[in-house]
Amino acid sequence: MSAQDINCLQNSFQKAINMSGSPGIVSTSPTQSFMNTLPRRLSTSKQSKALKPFSTGDIKILLLENVNTAAIQIFKEQGYQVDFYKSSLPEEDLIEKIKDVHAIGIRSKTKLTANVLQHARNLVVIGCFCIGTNQVDLDYAANMGVAVFNSPFSNSRSVAELVIAEIISLARQLGDRSIELHTGTWNKVSARCWEIRGKTLGIIGYGHIGSQLSVLAEAMGMHVIYYDIVTIMALGTAKQVSTLDELLNKSDFVSLHVPETSETKNMLSFPQFAAMKDGAYVINASRGTVVDIPALVQAMQAGKIAGAALDVYPNEPGKNGANTYNDDLNSWTSQLVSLPNVILTPHIGGSTEEAQSAIGIEVAHSLSKYINEGNSVGSVNFPEVSLRSLDFDQENTVRVLYIHRNVPGVLKTVNNILSSHNIEKQFSDSNGDIAYLIADISQVNQSDIKNIYDELNQTSAKISIRLLY
Numbered sequence: 076m077s078a079q080d081i082n083c084l085q086n087s088f089q090k091a092i093n094m095s096g097s098p099g100i101v102s103t104s105p106t107q108s109f110m111n112t113l114p115r116r117l118s119t120s121k122q123s124k125a126l127k128p129f130s131t132g133d134i135k136i137l138l139l140e141n142v143n144t145a146a147i148q149i150f151k152e153q154g155y156q157v158d159f160y161k162s163s164l165p166e167e168d169l170i171e172k173i174k175d176v177h178a179i180g181i182r183s184k185t186k187l188t189a190n191v192l193q194h195a196r197n198l199v200v201i202g203c204f205c206i207g208t209n210q211v212d213l214d215y216a217a218n219m220g221v222a223v224f225n226s227p228f229s230n231s232r233s234v235a236e237l238v239i240a241e242i243i244s245l246a247r248q249l250g251d252r253s254i255e256l257h258t259g260t261w262n263k264v265s266a267r268c269w270e271i272r273g274k275t276l277g278i279i280g281y282g283h284i285g286s287q288l289s290v291l292a293e294a295m296g297m298h299v300i301y302y303d304i305v306t307i308m309a310l311g312t313a314k315q316v317s318t319l320d321e322l323l324n325k326s327d328f329v330s331l332h333v334p335e336t337s338e339t340k341n342m343l344s345f346p347q348f349a350a351m352k353d354g355a356y357v358i359n360a361s362r363g364t365v366v367d368i369p370a371l372v373q374a375m376q377a378g379k380i381a382g383a384a385l386d387v388y389p390n391e392p393g394k395n396g397a398n399t400y401n402d403d404l405n406s407w408t409s410q411l412v413s414l415p416n417v418i419l420t421p422h423i424g425g426s427t428e429e430a431q432s433a434i435g436i437e438v439a440h441s442l443s444k445y446i447n448e449g450n451s452v453g454s455v456n457f458p459e460v461s462l463r464s465l466d467f468d469q470e471n472t473v474r475v476l477y478i479h480r481n482v483p484g485v486l487k488t489v490n491n492i493l494s495s496h497n498i499e500k501q502f503s504d505s506n507g508d509i510a511y512l513i514a515d516i517s518q519v520n521q522s523d524i525k526n527i528y529d530e531l532n533q534t535s536a537k538i539s540i541r542l543l544y
């Protein structure tokens with residue numbers, strides 16, 4: 076019987092977060108603990124200092140940014156309380172909402188900064204229902220004992236297909252022809268319209284999306300070169316080049332597929348546009364900070380760049396609607412929209428039915444497994460630890476989930492505390508300053524549970540503790 080079948084329970088603890096110091100200074104103080112098996116539905120009191128079992132029905136999850144219904148269904152099947160919003164929330168509303176939830180699901184828009192996370196008293200896990208995790212302060216979350224999960228490749232194909240469409244659209248000036256005809260102008264031209272066969276595509280960042288794009292582009296007869304900070308096996312007949320400049324010098328189309336980092340900020344700016352071929356095209360479906368848009372505008376006005384497709388922007392509106400994309404958000408908007416052969420899309424690279432439902436299922440399962448079993452495999456900020464499902468058939472078994480600072484002597488201390496019980500299985504790993512131990516212990520009486528919790532809670536390296544039973 077799996078832990079899910081049994082609707083295994085989760086603990087809870089109230090986190091009192093002391094933000095007077097660095098992000099690393101996070102103290103947790105339990106006000107409750109939980110779990111039991113399904114038939115029991117016991118109430119919990121947030122004020123109580125005693126350990127009280129509670130059901131998955133007590134788990135609160137906040138879902139923002141129109142996370143797919145497949146995820147909502149999975150969470151509801153788990154019995155969690157789901158609070159769902161179509162858009163992101165203004166920061167003050169987010170701070171209010173995040174205070175009491177155990178889990179939050181977001182997409183690329185919601186910024187989970189230290190300033191927001193410090194208010195999260197009960198938070199156990201964050202789900203990014205997308206690829207990028209730059210919107211979350213991952214270190215801060217790890218130091219709070221909060222694991223973060225994403226979906227590393229469920230929307231890669233959707234992005235690659237969009238980019239293929241954009242390469243052809245830019246080469247044939249499709250956007251302009253369509254706008255002209257929508258407004259009554261017949262403009263049949265072939266000047267500076269090209270086939271893409273035989274042209275060179277330069278891919279910056281040859282990861283999941285870049286390499287997928289490479290295969291599709293070659294299938295249409297393009298030559299592919301790529302630049303990446305790591306050496307990556309070429310697919311098909313693509314070739315890795317050793318410098319960004321070499322890629323820029325040789326490419327007819329340049330497409331960016333790097334994450335948002337300090338190194339990728341303004342990766343294409345004035346010098347890089349100057350290094351590109353005359354009449355080249357630029358496509359950015361990675362992150363808005365990667366292309367210096369005023370520099371792009373200038374390069375296009377000068378005729379150096381013949382077209383651009385942008386899916387992402389340094390500032391993006393928090394919700395759909397008219398007049399959300401204007402100069403109030405980005406000072407260069409009016410200049411950009413007045414240029415010919417510029418395709419602007421509202422961050423829809425991963426927005427397909429296929430991608431969104433696959434992401435919904437994948438991330439919802441990751442979150443449920445972490446909440447119900449403590450399984451952190453796939454987490455992007457945490458040691459990856461799992462144990463096979465807790466054996467609920469065996470009486471008096473408790474799973475201990477202990478997140479702690481990665482300092483010497485912790486295992487000895489913890490195992491001393493657990494030593495009067497039978498440690499059935501145990502696994503521990505570390506990731507930088509954070510370490511995570513899972514242990515299943517048997518021969519534990521109900522009366523022992525609070526003692527174990529209290530003793531673990533007094534250990535100096537502890538970040539957070541959950542006991543599942």
Ligand SMILES: NC(=O)C1=CN([C@@H]2O[C@H](COP(=O)(O)OP(=O)(O)OC[C@H]3O[C@@H](n4cnc5c(N)ncnc54)[C@H](O)[C@@H]3O)[C@@H](O)[C@H]2O)C=CC1
Binds near residue numbers: 207423424
């Ligand atoms: N427009 C949209 O809707 C979507 C946008 N994205 C964005 O696309 C990005 C890439 O996604 P994946 O391909 O899945 O990521 P990935 O992690 O599989 O690949 C990224 C590649 O970029 C390389 N890289 C990192 N820093 C670099 C640098 N300074 N110079 C050159 N190469 C560098 C890495 O080594 C890696 O090979 C995501 O981080 C996300 O920001 C992802 C999905 C949808």
Ligand SMILES: O=C(O)C(=O)COP(=O)(O)O
Binds near residue numbers: 182208425426
């Ligand atoms: O997956 C990503 O990183 C994306 O950029 C897609 O973001 P979204 O889910 O559309 O907000």
